[in-house]
Amino acid sequence: MGQLHIQDEELASTRPGRRLRFLLQHRVPNDLEGAEQRLQQLQRLHKRPPLSPWEFEQLLLTGLSCIYRLHATGEAEERGRWALVFALLAQETLWDLCKGFCPQDQPPSLGPWALILDPFP
Numbered sequence: 001m002g003q004l005h006i007q008d009e010e011l012a013s014t015r016p017g018r019r020l021r022f023l024l025q026h027r028v029p030n031d032l033e034g035a036e037q038r039l040q041q042l043q044r045l046h047k048r049p050p051l052s053p054w055e056f057e058q059l060l061l062t063g064l065s066c067i068y069r070l071h072a073t074g075e076a077e078e079r080g081r082w083a084l085v086f087a088l089l090a091q092e093t094l095w096d097l098c099k100g101f102c103p104q105d106q107p108p109s110l111g112p113w114a115l116i117l118d119p120f121p
Contacts (some may be wrong), residue, residue, distance in 0.1 A: 028061045032069075032078065035085045038062050042092045050099045059096070063089040 006012040006021055009106070016060055042059065051059060066086035106112045 009117075013074070023057070023061055024065070028065045029057050032081055035062060035066055035082075035089075039085055039088055042089075046062065048084075049097050056096065059089065059093055063093065074114065 006024075007015055008017075012021060018037045029038050038058075050056075063086055066082050066089060070079055070082035071087065073082065
């Protein structure tokens with residue numbers, strides 16, 4: 001499916017646009033396997049302090065990338081995998097935001113729909 005890019009040339013030419021382009025090209029996984037690996041890395045960090053702003057930014061951009069790729073693919077099975085990775089990344093986002101604040105270190109739940117399948121059998 002390739003790299004994500006900024007379609008608005010004026011925005012892409014600004015400093016924030018160039019930074020976003022760099023992040024999308026070099027810090028955000030560009031395929032499903034890379035997104036699944038990023039998710040696994042994040043899931044291993046539950047006992048760690050909250051993510052740094054840099055790591056959190058990468059988490060959010062990876063989630064946005066999943067949504068873009070979900071809508072760009074036509075295959076039902078691949079769409080399902082992208083949707084599941086996005087849902088689990090959203091859960092990781094809540095988990096990170098909740099560290100130190102949620103009762104008994106339990107993040108708010110996205111509901112049972114987010115855990116329909118184990119993405120990594």
